[in-house]
Amino acid sequence: MSCVTTQDRAVAINPTRSCAPIGAMLANYGIHGAITINHGSQGCATYPRHQMARHFREPVEVASTSLTEKTTVYGGKNNLLSALKNIWERFNPTMIMVCSTCLSETIGDDIPGIIDEFKDNNPEITIPILSVKTPSYIGNHATGFDNFLKEIANNLPDRRKKKGETNGKINIIPGWVNPGDIRELKHIVREMALHAIWLTDYSETLDGGYYEPRPHFARGGTTIEELQSSSKSIATIALQRHIGGDAAHIYERRHNVPAHILPMPIGLENTDAFVDTLTEITDHTVPEILQVERARLLDALVDTHMFTSGLRVALFGDPDILEGLTSLVVEMGMTPAYILTASESKPWAEHMVEVTQELGVESEIIIKSDLHELHKRIKAKPVDLLIGHSKGKFIADAEKIPLVRVGFPVEDRFGYHRRSIVGYNGAISLVDEITNIVFERRATGVVSNTLLELGVEGPSTMPLLIPNGNGNGKH
Structure with missing residues (x-):
């Protein structure tokens, strides 16, 4: 058992985890034209940017309020107000996401209150500005991603105006995956002749092409309009239980959009579960491809x-x-x-x-x-x-x-x-x-579907055959 x-x-030695803000930053990159403000020291923005750039091989832009010793004592309110103003004037984003850090959470900055004050002082700025709690002493990078999705589900979708009103689409929450994974999921949905709203989609924003002239924002990403209409979808599918599962339940509770929480579709059985769920929701048949x-x-x-x-x-x-x-x-x-x-x-x-x-x-x-x-x-x-x-x-x-x-x-x-x-x-x-790795590391070659053991010879200088799971013994 x-x-x-x-x-x-x-103490952690060679940890498998990353900090919580990086999760929210990655998820925010899946929204077209959205920009992140990291409310903390410069290092709290530099480390996630470094990690993401080395993995995705793309430039990663994250703003920082650059808290110092002074702001640690007196609070970072003025820094955040200035950052919000600067980001709006210089980039004109579709959305701003402010993620907290260990520092800003410890000193007790009221980030939602500061955002409300900024909106009151700048009524002409009507884009969504979200606050996501991401102190790294609570949870890890997956927690930050999940908290971001919950903020999206709670704040961006419109209320359904009519009972039963739908947009005919499915909300799909891939969770923490790679751009290549999102493209493969899109392939499955497309071949089933379905349409989805992806929460969120960084398949192009973090794996884009080289364009001249360079676009103001990276191509791709889920639009704010799509997120607003996500309350009218026929269902929500979360493909990871711990990243997106709670957000799917929020859609079900607040907007009456049925939630389906599935295991990550790796392997035969788990992919079958995803495809079967799509057929159950829509009555579409599984295509030949x-x-x-x-x-x-x-x-x-x-x-x-x-x-x-x-x-x-x-x-x-x-x-x-x-x-x-x-x-x-x-x-x-x-x-x-x-x-x-x-x-x-x-x-x-x-x-x-x-x-x-x-x-x-x-x-x-x-x-x-x-x-x-x-x-x-x-x-x-x-x-x-x-x-x-x-x-x-x-x-x-x-x-x-x-x-x-x-x-x-x-x-x-x-x-x-x-x-x-x-x-x-x-x-x-x-x-x-x-x-192929098994072939490379454990054998010099394959004869009659049998691995030849590295560096081992039999009585007549013949390679020793190892058991291979199909009933063959040693020869």
Whole structure:
């Protein structure tokens, strides 16, 4: 049976988490023409910009109120009022989002009150100005993203004027994913002849093209008008339970838009759940192209099972991506030996115990933890594969274990933000990558669907064949 553990240390060593403001900043980048003001010191804006730029390879613009020792003592009200005025006059944005920091929350600045004062003094400025609470001593980057979505759901949608009035669209909350993932989700929705409002969509704003002249704002993103009409959608689908699930329930409670909370659509079963939900909501049938993609994924799982079955895997990252990855690796015949996250969510851990039991595997689910703790576990009982973001490279290098890079941040490889791991196509790509890494690291080649062990020879200088999960023994 799976068990739940946590680390005893208070200090984090090689943490898997980022700060809360970066989550709100990323989500805000999915709204066309929106600008973020980080109400804190300059470093509180520089660090998230640095992390996002290294992952997405795009310039990231975030304003800062640049709090100093003086404003820490006397408050940052004047700095924020000036920042709001400057941003409006210089950029003329469609929306301004003010995210708090550890500093501004600790000194007690009333950010909503300061915004109200700014609006009263500048009645000609009618764009939405939102305040999002993102102190990093409460939660992490996923918390910041989720808090932003809740502010959107509470403040931007119009009230339905008539009972039953709809726009015929579906609100889809992808959660923390890559631009390539959003494009794959759009492909699924488009092939089903459906229309969606994406909360939010940074598939172009953080993976755009080179245009001359440079546009005033990056192309793409969900418009304010779409967000305002999202209260008239026929349903809301949150594709991550912990990022967007609460926002979906807000739409259901405030606007009578039914909420569907799904696991992240990684792998066959989870993607089926997404497609089936779309058919249930709309009565649309699954088109042939999606049926073909599903069949191709099944074929990939069958073709690779003899190479991946029985491998022990360590997974680390955010709760939602871990739930999806767990399902996929089990579909590949692997065992998720360790599943580690920085989140403190005990309900998620209990849910993962249920998930692993349903999948028929035993895992150690480690919450509120870091990669140093994972490294200790792997030293004591090694695994064959690591799956997570770039910070796992220290374990991979030290223990000579291959690392499959997914999630955020991936900063030591190029173009991973354009890849997709969701949907049938994303799963096929991930299955291929995992299997090819097994080939590269564990074998000199493949003969008759059997891996040849690296550096091992039999009695007659013939390579020793290792068990491969299809019933073959050693020869």
